[in-house]
Amino acid sequence: MIESYELLSFIKSRRSIKRLKPDSISRDVIEEVLDVAISAPSAHNAQPWRFIIIDDQKVKIKLAEAMAKAWQEDLSRDGLSRIEIERLIELSKERTINAPILVIACLTMEDMDEYKDDRRKNAEYLMAVQSVSAAIQNLLLATHAKGLGACWRCAPLFCMEAVRKVLKIPDNFDPQALIEIGYPLKQPQVPSRKPLKSVICYNEWV
Helix, strand or coil: CCCCHHHHHHHHCCCCCCCCCCCCCHHHHHHHHHHHHHHCCCHHHCCCEEEEEEEEEHHHHHHHHHHHHHHHHHHHHHCCHHHHHHHHHHHHHHHHHHEEEEEEEEEEECCCCCCCHHHHHHHHHHHHHHHHHHHHHHHHHHHHHHHCCCEEHHHHHHHHHHHHHHHCCCCCEEEEECCCCCCCCCCCCCCCCCHHHHCCCCCCCC
16 A cells, blocks of 8 residues: 555656656556546546557657647747747647657547537536546646656647547547657756645535
């Protein structure tokens, strides 16, 4: 049994790792951490998560380029200069392509409850989003336990159709996140966090 102090310290020690070694990772290890991911709680136990694992370099490149094209259009509309757009896109593509493993986390509503009114439909969708997020957090902790580094990126939310097309994702799956996984090149600095007292209240918000 892990001592509670050790477990809590372990959870707090997890970091988003953006710089990864090129070392390969076996599919057995990836499936081991994903098996932990799907032990997460979910609304109605519907388990609305689906995962696509990418370890083929050609697919990584194709995906990175498709996402970059969509992002370039957004950045152009934001008024950024061509040089700045190219810089941002190349940095993003480099990270995605160089990560040994990419995991695309998707959401499906197929086993969630159905409602006729928009209010409850929207609430049910948000419940599915929260469920997938819980699975992703489990995945991050599992990779950390295996000595791996990972970074949760939400870029697919901004280019769902591009991601769907490259990975042949069904229309009833919504790509939610891209998780880059590999062995850490180096440990990042501890990020700042807001003081606990600034984000909590008891009984009512005062």
